[in-house]
Amino acid sequence: MTTNEKEKTNEKETKKKKGTWGGVRAGAGRPRKDDLVGPGVPHLQRPDIADAVAAHASWRLYPETWFPSLAPWFDVLDAIFLNAARPGFRVAFYAIIGDRLHLVVEADERKLLGRRMQGLGVSIATRLNQVLGRDGRAFYDRYQLELLRSGAELAKAQALLAAHGGRDPAAPPATSAS
Numbered sequence: 723m724t725t726n727e728k729e730k731t732n733e734k735e736t737k738k739k740k741g742t743w744g745g746v747r748a749g750a751g752r753p754r755k756d757d758l759v760g761p762g763v764p765h766l767q768r769p770d771i772a773d774a775v776a777a778h779a780s781w782r783l784y785p786e787t788w789f790p791s792l793a794p795w796f797d798v799l800d801a802i803f804l805n806a807a808r809p810g811f812r813v814a815f816y817a818i819i820g821d822r823l824h825l826v827v828e829a830d831e832r833k834l835l836g837r838r839m840q841g842l843g844v845s846i847a848t849r850l851n852q853v854l855g856r857d858g859r860a861f862y863d864r865y866q867l868e869l870l871r872s873g874a875e876l877a878k879a880q881a882l883l884a885a886h887g888g889r890d891p892a893a894p895p896a897t898s899a900s
Contacts, residue, residue: 776814776870778879779839780824782862787850788821796889798853799823802845803891811838815880817888824888826870826879839865 789795795818803813810830817824823846829835847860870876880888 776826776828776876776879777835778824778826778868778870779865780822781843781846781865783821783823784858784860784862785821786856786858787854787860794853798849799846800889800891802842802849806838806842806845808838810834813842813891815883815888815890817883817886819883819886824883826876826883835867839867 799816803816806813811834812828813825814828815826827835827839829838843861843865850860851857870879
């Protein structure tokens with residue numbers, strides 16, 4: 723077979739294949755691992771952070787990671803959040819509201835915020851699975867993030883979390899007077 727004949731054969735094969743692969747189609751893409759339908763938290767670039775800023779982040783939890791009471795949660799999370807405090811990042815406040823873990827975090831820059839939040843997610847999932855004696859995912863999807871650009875927004879977020887039993891991981895545990 724000459725080179726010219728090979729080129730003609732390749733052209734014919736290409737023409738046959740054209741329109742039969744690639745492109746946008748219904749049901750295309752990697753299937754979800756959980757029971758949800760449709761897209762989860764979108765893969766959008768996080769907002770740019772010029773200076774130190776606070777943010778309200780939340781993760782949706784799998785039902786298998788829930789405790790009957792919040793006390794074991796607080797023991798696990800207090801230890802993780804205190805260990806997660808690094809220069810340029812800290813968890814200032816957190817609460818569990820329904821099936822979500824809400825955090826108010828402070829970070830100096832966007833890249834640091836992203837890296838610390840990813841590490842925090844891994845630490846929380848690992849520790850919860852150890853405590854519960856289970857394997858698998860602890861969160862349905864990536865964390866959601868909303869920047870708190872003013873002191874008023876920060877106070878509002880902390881008040882919301884406090885109204886739902888939120889805690890400051892650096893504060894000493896509350897003791898009941900008997």
